[in-house]
Amino acid sequence: MTSAPVTPAHPPARGDVAPGSTSSLRGANQRRVLAVLQAAAGAEALSQAALARETGLAPATVSNIVRDLAAAELVETTVGAGRRGTTVRIARSAGLVAGIDIGHRHARVVVGDLTGEVLAHDRRPLGAAHPSEEGLDLVAAMLEGLVADLGRETDPGPLRSIGFGLPAPIARTSDGREVVMESAILPGWVGLDARQAAQERFATPVHVENDANLGALAEHTRGAGVGHGTMAFVKVSSGIGSGLIIGGEPFRGSLGTAGEIGHLTLDEQGPMCRCGSRGCLEAYASVGSIETLLAERLPEATFDEVVAAAADGNVVAARVFEDAGLHLGWGLAMLANLVNPSAIVVGGDLARAGDLVLDWVRVGLRRHALASVAQDTVVCASTLGDRASAIGALALAVRTVELIPAGGIG
Ligand SMILES: [Zn+2]
Numbered sequence: 001m002t003s004a005p006v007t008p009a010h011p012p013a014r015g016d017v018a019p020g021s022t023s024s025l026r027g028a029n030q031r032r033v034l035a036v037l038q039a040a041a042g043a044e045a046l047s048q049a050a051l052a053r054e055t056g057l058a059p060a061t062v063s064n065i066v067r068d069l070a071a072a073e074l075v076e077t078t079v080g081a082g083r084r085g086t087t088v089r090i091a092r093s094a095g096l097v098a099g100i101d102i103g104h105r106h107a108r109v110v111v112g113d114l115t116g117e118v119l120a121h122d123r124r125p126l127g128a129a130h131p132s133e134e135g136l137d138l139v140a141a142m143l144e145g146l147v148a149d150l151g152r153e154t155d156p157g158p159l160r161s162i163g164f165g166l167p168a169p170i171a172r173t174s175d176g177r178e179v180v181m182e183s184a185i186l187p188g189w190v191g192l193d194a195r196q197a198a199q200e201r202f203a204t205p206v207h208v209e210n211d212a213n214l215g216a217l218a219e220h221t222r223g224a225g226v227g228h229g230t231m232a233f234v235k236v237s238s239g240i241g242s243g244l245i246i247g248g249e250p251f252r253g254s255l256g257t258a259g260e261i262g263h264l265t266l267d268e269q270g271p272m273c274r275c276g277s278r279g280c281l282e283a284y285a286s287v288g289s290i291e292t293l294l295a296e297r298l299p300e301a302t303f304d305e306v307v308a309a310a311a312d313g314n315v316v317a318a319r320v321f322e323d324a325g326l327h328l329g330w331g332l333a334m335l336a337n338l339v340n341p342s343a344i345v346v347g348g349d350l351a352r353a354g355d356l357v358l359d360w361v362r363v364g365l366r367r368h369a370l371a372s373v374a375q376d377t378v379v380c381a382s383t384l385g386d387r388a389s390a391i392g393a394l395a396l397a398v399r400t401v402e403l404i405p406a407g408g409i410g
Helices: 022-037 048-053 059-071 132-151 193-204 210-222 287-293 302-311 315-339 348-353 355-368 371-376 385-400
Strands: 073-077 087-090 096-102 106-113 116-124 157-165 170-172 178-180 204-211 231-236 240-246 249-251 343-347 378-381
Touching: 022 059, 022 087, 022 240, 022 343, 022 355, 048 059, 048 087, 073 170, 096 132, 096 210, 096 371, 096 385, 106 132, 106 385, 116 132, 116 302, 116 385, 132 157, 132 193, 157 193, 157 210, 157 385, 170 204, 178 193, 178 204, 193 204, 204 210, 204 385, 210 231, 210 240, 210 249, 210 343, 210 385, 231 249, 231 315, 231 348, 240 315, 249 315, 287 348, 302 315, 302 355, 315 343, 315 348, 315 371, 343 348, 343 355, 348 355, 355 371, 355 378
Parallel strands: 096 157, 157 204, 231 343, 343 378
Antiparallel strands: 073 087, 096 106, 106 116, 170 178, 231 240, 240 249
16 A cells, blocks of 8 residues: 555645635736747747637736746746737746656656756666666756756756656645655655655655656646646556546646556456456566566567567567557556547557557457447547657646746835
8 A cells, every 4th residue: 555644635636725816816817928939939929818728828917927927037028119019928048947757767857948948868778676766866967967958058947846747656645745655666756745846855845746647747738648638648568557637738637646547457367467466457468477487489679679570570579469458448447448548559568559559449449348438439649759758747847837936026
């Protein structure tokens, strides 16, 4: 069971601001203005009238918000001579955000600007059994190196926010902790308030999130899920987890652990799962279960070699992907019947098998979901590949930039 007592938090887990208060309304309005400017980044600067139109806010409100954001050095304004009046854009030196993804065998760090554009990235190997301090040391060194490199040419401004992904359920508590729950993948982190530990290390605001939830955010904002307001991302690597976007927003559940589909029971008498139960989805369709199945027939083959063998017509390799795909489709049918997403994006290592496995996922989904649901659910591979969680962590950092410090301007 879990090693830390947790109580549900009320989303969006900004415990310092009461919902409905003047400051929370101001914060929400600031975020709306910033989101429109982020979406317009790369195009010409927007007039304040256009910002009012796009956000639905009164021109006077927009004017006040722009003044606050400019004082916080997040936006820059240009006083126009013509009828457009003052125009606004994200400031060139508005600062940086970072996304960190700790995986089963690696650590990845990306640094981007406030629009979520990736400016620099790094990836290093990291053993699964490492203690959390070792992981934090590694990503801190990687982040420091990337920021220093970026600072050599221009002044990019301060590092404002970090999104931090871990392959484990993350519980957000009512007192602001973000605790790593039970995880067979990353035992050295279980029970840790990862948010506090990371904030102490980086001296920057941090938000921690499960890697599959971050993959969903990444695919929704920049990948195969763009345009799908209700979608699921399923990460199939050594384990299986999913992240949900509902009505355009990440859905976390009451504790923050929604989407843990890897341990749906498909057969009570089935093979043992590492969670201690039998016949879980993960025991049939994870990359780990595929490697176990092939241990005798293709003992030396890497996962990519198994994919190549299946593509070349090796019947054993092809059959393993067929079975894994059918089981995955069965599990996804339950998810589709419950949530009715318009797209299910499959990511993680398994996605490298492409249609060799996804064709069977579609068959499994059709077999077990309601006919109308199966017909309307697109199943596709991630377009962000193994960068999905890190890019999602960057997107989380963009969404959680502290706009105006508490007690600051105003
Ligand atoms: Zn299990």
